[in-house]
Amino acid sequence: MLAEIVAIGSELLTPYRQDTNSLFLTERLNQLGIDVAFKTIVGDSRQHLTRAAGIAFSRADVIIFMGGLGPTEDDLTREAVADALGLELHRDQQLLDSLEQRFASRKIRMTPNNAKQADLIAGATILPNPVGSAVGQWLTGTFDECEKIILLLPGPPHELKRMFDEQCRERLHAKLPRAFIATRELRIGMMAESAADARVAPIYQRYTDVQTTILAGAGEVQLHLKTCADSPEKAQQRVDQLALELENELGDAVFSSQGETMEQIVGLYLQMRGATLAAAESCTGGLLAERITSIAGSSRYFAGGAVVYSNQLKTKFAGVPAELIKQHGAVSREVAARLAEGIRAKCKATFGVGITGIAGPTGGTPEKPVGLVFHALASEGSTDVIERTFPGDRKRIRWFASQQALDMVRRKLI
């Protein structure tokens, strides 16, 4: 069963805005066993939209239109879809009344253009919108001798997501052959995509019934597993079995077995151990602290940190002797170690992290090139340092460095 997602809005055809709803919808459709075969993005032109709708009806089984359901002249989805299907629009009196009530309850007069939000395509079912004025529409029927399911959903993400989950998922499920999807997501830290794939390909290739997708980012490889079976248990068992084999192969390089982020996992481990963390960051400039504290509840395990760009602050906030910096340079194994030890002591934390490096684009030398970063982890009685030279631009190098430091903490806590 194939789906097409049609995103409507001229703003989605500018350099500034992009459809993101379709990622959400794709995930939900995939869970129901429906593949997305096409996405179309079209502006607020009735002619373009009518033609795009006709094309979608001719090539997909489930067609979801997003956006263009508001009250303005530019909102033309209802009209265009009706045109493409050769169906009439009629104004629903009950819907019109409830729109008027909605305005009256806020003591605003409803302007006439709002009335078009009560226009329904013949045969459509209303999908009420608890968080907005534009209702959605659900339409099934035989078009060109094929059974089609057609959804009109509002564009604002929080309206669309709620409407889909509360009113469309079950309806769609009831229309489908009984099949159940199970998924798993493993994440691997600080390993190149090619190295990871070389190890896992011989395993996942044996599971011809499980779809495995490999995606790589800075310091992270994701393995997305998906399968379909005639019972939820059977499907789950199959992806779990593959996940287990992959975890056995990769060992503790796998940091996440359910798709959690690195900062979530580190937070989880710290909390389980009742441990706390502090960080002194030079080249990452607060990125590590920002990632850790982006997690709600992180105040329970993140003591605090310092952003120590200057040598004086390395001394003041993390107790690095000025002499040591003079001797080895600010970007050195020794300074990283003392940053970690010093911040740990100052913050009275279980663990201290120190990061110093050259994020670029300038500041590199032949001996200490852009991308060189020292990561240190200090704990009771010992300090480990990892030296890495990362590729990429300033943003990528900083991300790599924060990921490496988090991975050190994670491995310490395993």
Added chain:
Amino acid sequence: MLAEIVAIGSELLTPYRQDTNSLFLTERLNQLGIDVAFKTIVGDSRQHLTRAAGIAFSRADVIIFMGGLGPTEDDLTREAVADALGLELHRDQQLLDSLEQRFASRKIRMTPNNAKQADLIAGATILPNPVGSAVGQWLTGTFDECEKIILLLPGPPHELKRMFDEQCRERLHAKLPRAFIATRELRIGMMAESAADARVAPIYQRYTDVQTTILAGAGEVQLHLKTCADSPEKAQQRVDQLALELENELGDAVFSSQGETMEQIVGLYLQMRGATLAAAESCTGGLLAERITSIAGSSRYFAGGAVVYSNQLKTKFAGVPAELIKQHGAVSREVAARLAEGIRAKCKATFGVGITGIAGPTGGTPEKPVGLVFHALASEGSTDVIERTFPGDRKRIRWFASQQALDMVRRKLI
């Protein structure tokens, strides 16, 4: 002149990956006076792709295909486009030789599948790829009695961008009626979109020849201006004139007159004044420092900072008296001011910023709800504090707070 961008790759139809090249291409096409009317995303299916290509040829004048030019079985763009146009593919011997040389120079044997990267659509011009093995193709001609321009570009962003800028832009320009586009981007800090629009709409609505797009994010409203004229000077003069009127209306709420980010502007102002900044952050957890240090060269004006989640660290790193915290609470006007003053003194900086608030989702009370943030700016002889209650989730509240703090610094430096 209308364009369609066709992004090819089954990974773009998963919940995990999204086409982003089209934003770059849209910007470039707009600069040339070409509007993007459709975007299509299609997987690695020859049948689907051939049909999508045919549809694109029937509704657009400039059609850009991205991706599917590699050596694997899934790379089918050449074949599908040739099919849709009813043209032959032929293997280019010179291109094949250079591919073989490319492999030989790296001492790798070229596997047979790579040869298909030398297949050209009849009549196409080769677009060499200096940073990858897949060449692009440029094809113009009359199809269905209309003049079409067809580009096949590689999918990896750095290959695509370079190929477009170095080899396609001028070629396209030469094919177009002589028209010149000029753009400007103004950014407004800490003003609601509706408030900004109410003030600027009467102005930009008079400029019917300039297209004005308003976009809003947390703590920021962007005004994108675009116009087209028969000389570059005339076009530029028109957008500059509108920009000036808008700036006059909005005054110093406009922080950026050429699309610079808030952190770039603050950095620029600090450098111009030879001033330095330090920050003590509680609820933003390093986000402010991270944003400032994301700018290359920020070590010249960012002294450093502290992430002070715990009360003890507020005292230790920023010298906030424990008694003051006890009396007013960690989230208070008084503590924000002392954080700013303390970190300024510790870091010997010209300015000190202090941020304390409740990012949520928990920790709020009726008196101090989630979203309440105090922002302080300390300078020689004075400290200002701004109290705000921001809407949204943890991420949005933290972003708002960092933006408010940066805006305080900016206004101090005007």
